[in-house]
Amino acid sequence: MTDTVTLESPDQVAVGNKCATVVIVDDHELIRKGLAALLASAPDFELVGEAEGSPEALRLLDTLNPDIMLVDITLANGNGLELIKKIRSRSATTAVLVSSMHDESIYAERVIAAGGMGYLCKCNAAKEVLHALRKVMDGHIYLSPAMTERVLKRAAGSPYQSEPDPIRSLSDRELEVFQGIGEGKTTREISKQMHLSIKTVATYREKLKSKLFVRNGAELARRAVEWSLQHEV
Template sequence: MAIRILLVDDHPLVRDGLRARLEAMPQFEVVGEAGSAGEALEAARAHQPDLVLMDINMRGVNGIEATARFREQFPDMAVLVLSMHDKLEYVSQAIQAGARGYVLKDSPGKDIVVAIETVMSGGIYYSAALARQLAKPQNQDNQLTLREQEVLRHIANGESNKQIARQLDLSVRTVETHRLNIKRKLGIEGQAELIKFAVQHAPLGNVDL
């Protein structure tokens, strides 16, 4: 069964391009379009899409606030942000608002396909350029310490706080503190999101501590 998609962007030409690209693939069906948050919510009620492809820059209510409204009114409907903005603050705000991923508009065309399929499979997707920024923040205040990188690697291996504490000879409380610091620095909200990020971006191998 095709993935039903709602396009939300205040530029008709952008929507036309997206529709043409997506409808060329049998696994996707564009069931509606909207140019504002209000139109998007109405279209969602009318068409019940599986996924909403959401721009950030829109007149009136922006895409981040619109995403939050979708999470409240349609909690089972996935929202994937497609934006020209590559600042991590936008990414963090979008994910906290309920988006399942963030794709840059200047990404290769295949990225949007991979992003939709990843999100609909239960994952979280970031464009490669954003993933690199998230994994290695440029701001020194946000940079993960070596110990935090090591904890992230163990999280990626599916280990519990107790297992990580035993492996690194730390207290469970210290491991919990590292987890909180990692989430704060990367703009990650929940434990499930942290695990998914760790699996996708954790440093490989042992870190020399």
């Protein structure tokens, strides 16, 4: 499924003499429609495609080479963080901005580390979405003021930082498994979602127990559910 909207306007973003081309990657049709309508109202952006999951997003990347991809963390087929890494390995010119409902304090830095150019909460107003897109197209990283302050304080070694959260020590894959456990998914369901063997997912579960200092699978599941509820995952 690929929808294309063509816009013509003298207003431009800093990408040469054309509008900035955008591909939306989100597994919720209503979200895609809302973002499409928003982009249609902006004379400096052109929506050239939509995708529900990673495979389709990568096909659109190879075919269209868009200026920016607006990506969610949770996708129908794949994970947004892994998708960002694949986009970066395939294209040096396509910027990635994440738009998600997941907790910014958990995912924003991971998005940047994966090669993304910013993290935007879906709860933001339409005006802020366009501001974030324009900032990214100007070559800047977009984060909320609160997240920017958090990152700067950590970089400066602020004495007011709280005790380290063991969740921060998890790799992106480990976090994805942990999130799946918190959502009540079985090992088989997680392996299917992540395209990994059941044995590999079981290995990740053992690593999670070690890193999070829990004794067994029941404690790990309880910890994952509590975390998911706390962060509204």
